Amino acid sequence: MKFSVTVTLKKDVLDPQGKVVGQTLKNMGVKNLNQIRQGKFFEIDLSEENSTKGKNQVKEMCEKLLANQIIEDFKIKITE
Template sequence: MKFAVTVTLKKDVLDPQGKVVGQTIKNMGIKNLNQIRQGKFFEIEMNEKDSMKAESQVKEMCEKLLANQIIEDFKIKKAE
Protein backbone atom coordinates (compact mmCIF):
# COMPACT_ATOMS: atom_id res chain seq x y z
CA MET A 1 0.00 0.00 0.00
CA LYS A 2 1.48 3.31 -1.10
CA PHE A 3 1.08 6.79 0.27
CA ALA A 4 2.27 10.20 -0.81
CA VAL A 5 2.98 12.69 1.93
CA THR A 6 3.68 16.38 1.39
CA VAL A 7 5.06 18.56 4.15
CA THR A 8 4.89 22.33 3.73
CA LEU A 9 5.61 25.29 5.96
CA LYS A 10 2.51 26.76 7.60
CA LYS A 11 1.09 29.85 5.92
CA ASP A 12 2.30 32.29 8.56
CA VAL A 13 5.85 30.90 8.58
CA LEU A 14 8.27 32.70 6.29
CA ASP A 15 9.59 30.48 3.49
CA PRO A 16 12.80 32.19 2.35
CA GLN A 17 13.71 29.38 -0.08
CA GLY A 18 10.30 29.55 -1.74
CA LYS A 19 10.69 33.33 -2.02
CA VAL A 20 14.02 33.02 -3.81
CA VAL A 21 12.63 30.33 -6.14
CA GLY A 22 9.63 32.56 -6.85
CA GLN A 23 11.82 35.57 -7.61
CA THR A 24 13.94 33.45 -9.96
CA ILE A 25 10.85 32.26 -11.83
CA LYS A 26 9.76 35.88 -12.28
CA ASN A 27 13.26 36.76 -13.50
CA MET A 28 12.88 33.93 -16.06
CA GLY A 29 10.00 35.88 -17.53
CA ILE A 30 7.00 34.12 -15.99
CA LYS A 31 5.54 37.28 -14.51
CA ASN A 32 2.06 35.97 -13.67
CA LEU A 33 3.36 33.74 -10.86
CA ASN A 34 1.34 34.58 -7.78
CA GLN A 35 3.05 32.56 -5.06
CA ILE A 36 5.26 29.51 -4.67
CA ARG A 37 5.95 27.64 -1.43
CA GLN A 38 8.67 25.02 -1.12
CA GLY A 39 8.02 21.76 0.73
CA LYS A 40 9.03 18.12 1.09
CA PHE A 41 7.57 15.04 -0.57
CA PHE A 42 7.72 11.48 0.78
CA GLU A 43 6.76 8.27 -1.05
CA ILE A 44 5.80 5.68 1.55
CA GLU A 45 5.21 1.99 0.90
CA MET A 46 3.69 -0.06 3.72
CA ASN A 47 3.52 -3.85 4.13
CA GLU A 48 -0.03 -3.65 5.41
CA LYS A 49 -3.33 -4.73 3.87
CA ASP A 50 -5.57 -2.93 6.35
CA SER A 51 -5.81 0.52 4.81
CA MET A 52 -7.22 2.14 7.96
CA LYS A 53 -4.29 0.82 9.99
CA ALA A 54 -1.71 1.79 7.36
CA GLU A 55 -3.10 5.29 7.10
CA SER A 56 -3.09 5.80 10.85
CA GLN A 57 0.55 4.62 10.95
CA VAL A 58 1.51 7.07 8.20
CA LYS A 59 -0.24 9.78 10.21
CA GLU A 60 1.82 8.77 13.24
CA MET A 61 5.03 9.03 11.15
CA CYS A 62 4.05 12.52 10.09
CA GLU A 63 3.17 13.69 13.57
CA LYS A 64 6.24 12.23 15.26
CA LEU A 65 8.97 12.63 12.68
CA LEU A 66 8.27 13.79 9.12
CA ALA A 67 6.72 17.13 10.04
CA ASN A 68 7.44 19.59 12.82
CA GLN A 69 3.90 20.66 13.53
CA ILE A 70 4.93 23.97 15.08
CA ILE A 71 6.03 25.20 11.68
CA GLU A 72 4.79 22.62 9.16
CA ASP A 73 1.54 21.12 7.87
CA PHE A 74 1.29 17.70 6.23
CA LYS A 75 -1.08 16.11 3.75
CA ILE A 76 -1.46 12.35 3.27
CA LYS A 77 -2.72 10.94 -0.02
CA LYS A 78 -3.29 7.26 -0.69
CA ALA A 79 -1.47 6.50 -3.95
CA GLU A 80 -3.30 3.31 -4.99
Template sequence: MKARVHVTLKNGVLDPQGKAIGHALASLGFAGVNDVRQGKYIEIELAETDPAKARDSVKAMCEKLLANTVIENYSVEVG
Protein backbone atom coordinates (compact mmCIF):
# COMPACT_ATOMS: atom_id res chain seq x y z
CA MET A 1 0.00 0.00 0.00
CA LYS A 2 1.26 3.45 -0.89
CA ALA A 3 0.95 6.53 1.30
CA ARG A 4 1.28 10.05 -0.06
CA VAL A 5 2.16 12.80 2.39
CA HIS A 6 2.00 16.53 1.73
CA VAL A 7 3.83 18.76 4.18
CA THR A 8 3.00 22.47 3.92
CA LEU A 9 3.77 25.57 5.94
CA LYS A 10 1.03 26.71 8.30
CA ASN A 11 -0.89 29.87 7.53
CA GLY A 12 0.86 32.87 9.01
CA VAL A 13 4.33 31.33 8.67
CA LEU A 14 6.33 33.37 6.18
CA ASP A 15 7.57 31.41 3.17
CA PRO A 16 10.44 33.37 1.58
CA GLN A 17 11.13 30.54 -0.90
CA GLY A 18 7.51 30.59 -2.05
CA LYS A 19 7.76 34.37 -2.44
CA ALA A 20 10.94 34.03 -4.52
CA ILE A 21 9.25 31.44 -6.76
CA GLY A 22 6.29 33.83 -7.18
CA HIS A 23 8.64 36.62 -8.24
CA ALA A 24 10.41 34.29 -10.67
CA LEU A 25 7.10 33.25 -12.23
CA ALA A 26 6.11 36.91 -12.65
CA SER A 27 9.47 37.72 -14.24
CA LEU A 28 8.95 34.82 -16.68
CA GLY A 29 5.74 36.51 -17.81
CA PHE A 30 3.18 34.40 -15.94
CA ALA A 31 0.59 36.99 -15.03
CA GLY A 32 -1.94 36.69 -12.22
CA VAL A 33 0.12 34.65 -9.73
CA ASN A 34 -1.19 36.01 -6.44
CA ASP A 35 0.77 33.86 -4.02
CA VAL A 36 3.02 30.79 -3.96
CA ARG A 37 3.54 28.48 -0.98
CA GLN A 38 6.17 25.77 -1.21
CA GLY A 39 5.98 22.41 0.53
CA LYS A 40 7.15 18.80 0.39
CA TYR A 41 5.63 15.66 -1.11
CA ILE A 42 6.70 12.28 0.30
CA GLU A 43 5.73 8.81 -1.01
CA ILE A 44 5.95 5.84 1.34
CA GLU A 45 5.58 2.20 0.30
CA LEU A 46 3.99 0.29 3.20
CA ALA A 47 3.70 -3.43 4.00
CA GLU A 48 0.39 -2.70 5.79
CA THR A 49 -2.75 -3.61 3.78
CA ASP A 50 -5.41 -2.13 6.08
CA PRO A 51 -6.02 1.52 5.03
CA ALA A 52 -7.04 2.69 8.51
CA LYS A 53 -3.98 1.16 10.14
CA ALA A 54 -1.75 2.50 7.36
CA ARG A 55 -3.13 6.00 7.85
CA ASP A 56 -2.59 5.88 11.62
CA SER A 57 0.95 4.65 11.15
CA VAL A 58 1.81 7.40 8.63
CA LYS A 59 0.23 10.05 10.85
CA ALA A 60 2.53 8.91 13.65
CA MET A 61 5.48 9.19 11.23
CA CYS A 62 4.42 12.75 10.40
CA GLU A 63 4.16 13.74 14.05
CA LYS A 64 7.51 12.22 14.93
CA LEU A 65 9.67 13.03 11.92
CA LEU A 66 8.16 13.97 8.56
CA ALA A 67 6.66 17.32 9.64
CA ASN A 68 7.73 19.89 12.22
CA THR A 69 4.33 20.76 13.61
CA VAL A 70 5.61 24.05 15.03
CA ILE A 71 5.48 25.46 11.50
CA GLU A 72 4.09 22.72 9.24
CA ASN A 73 0.78 21.00 8.53
CA TYR A 74 0.57 17.59 6.91
CA SER A 75 -2.04 15.61 5.01
CA VAL A 76 -2.01 11.86 4.37
CA GLU A 77 -3.58 9.86 1.52
CA VAL A 78 -3.36 6.07 1.44
CA GLY A 79 -4.33 3.49 -1.17
Protein backbone atom coordinates (compact mmCIF):
# COMPACT_ATOMS: atom_id res chain seq x y z
CA MET A 1 0.00 0.00 0.00
CA LYS A 2 1.35 3.38 -0.99
CA PHE A 3 0.92 6.68 0.76
CA SER A 4 1.88 10.23 -0.03
CA VAL A 5 2.67 12.70 2.72
CA THR A 6 2.97 16.45 2.38
CA VAL A 7 4.63 18.38 5.18
CA THR A 8 4.05 22.14 5.14
CA LEU A 9 5.07 24.96 7.43
CA LYS A 10 2.23 26.28 9.58
CA LYS A 11 0.59 29.44 8.28
CA ASP A 12 2.36 31.89 10.60
CA VAL A 13 5.82 30.36 10.35
CA LEU A 14 8.31 32.21 8.17
CA ASP A 15 9.39 30.34 5.05
CA PRO A 16 12.75 31.79 3.92
CA GLN A 17 13.19 29.11 1.24
CA GLY A 18 9.79 29.95 -0.27
CA LYS A 19 10.60 33.67 -0.08
CA VAL A 20 13.76 33.16 -2.14
CA VAL A 21 11.93 31.09 -4.74
CA GLY A 22 9.18 33.74 -4.90
CA GLN A 23 11.70 36.53 -5.34
CA THR A 24 13.45 34.59 -8.09
CA LEU A 25 10.17 34.00 -9.93
CA LYS A 26 9.42 37.73 -9.72
CA ASN A 27 12.87 38.52 -11.07
CA MET A 28 12.12 36.14 -13.92
CA GLY A 29 9.09 38.22 -14.83
CA VAL A 30 6.17 36.57 -13.03
CA LYS A 31 3.95 39.49 -12.09
CA ASN A 32 0.84 37.93 -10.57
CA LEU A 33 2.45 35.81 -7.86
CA ASN A 34 0.85 36.40 -4.47
CA GLN A 35 2.71 33.78 -2.51
CA ILE A 36 4.72 30.61 -2.83
CA ARG A 37 5.56 28.36 0.09
CA GLN A 38 7.80 25.34 0.06
CA GLY A 39 7.29 22.08 1.90
CA LYS A 40 8.37 18.47 1.85
CA PHE A 41 6.86 15.51 0.08
CA PHE A 42 7.24 11.80 0.84
CA GLU A 43 6.15 8.72 -1.08
CA ILE A 44 5.90 5.77 1.30
CA ASP A 45 5.47 2.16 0.26
CA LEU A 46 4.40 -0.16 3.11
CA SER A 47 3.71 -3.91 3.20
CA GLU A 48 0.32 -3.47 4.80
CA GLU A 49 -3.03 -4.40 3.27
CA ASN A 50 -5.25 -2.75 5.89
CA SER A 51 -5.65 0.91 4.99
CA THR A 52 -6.54 2.06 8.52
CA LYS A 53 -3.56 0.28 10.03
CA GLY A 54 -1.29 1.61 7.29
CA LYS A 55 -2.51 5.15 7.67
CA ASN A 56 -2.00 5.01 11.44
CA GLN A 57 1.51 3.75 10.90
CA VAL A 58 2.29 6.59 8.50
CA LYS A 59 0.77 9.04 10.99
CA GLU A 60 3.15 7.73 13.63
CA MET A 61 6.11 8.16 11.24
CA CYS A 62 5.09 11.76 10.64
CA GLU A 63 4.71 12.51 14.34
CA LYS A 64 8.00 10.89 15.29
CA LEU A 65 10.28 11.78 12.40
CA LEU A 66 8.96 13.34 9.20
CA ALA A 67 7.27 16.46 10.58
CA ASN A 68 8.11 18.87 13.37
CA GLN A 69 4.63 19.49 14.71
CA ILE A 70 5.63 22.66 16.49
CA ILE A 71 6.10 24.44 13.17
CA GLU A 72 4.75 22.01 10.57
CA ASP A 73 1.48 20.38 9.53
CA PHE A 74 1.22 17.13 7.62
CA LYS A 75 -1.34 15.51 5.34
CA ILE A 76 -1.52 11.82 4.48
CA LYS A 77 -3.13 10.39 1.35
CA ILE A 78 -3.52 6.81 0.21
CA THR A 79 -2.33 6.61 -3.39
CA GLU A 80 -2.48 2.87 -4.14
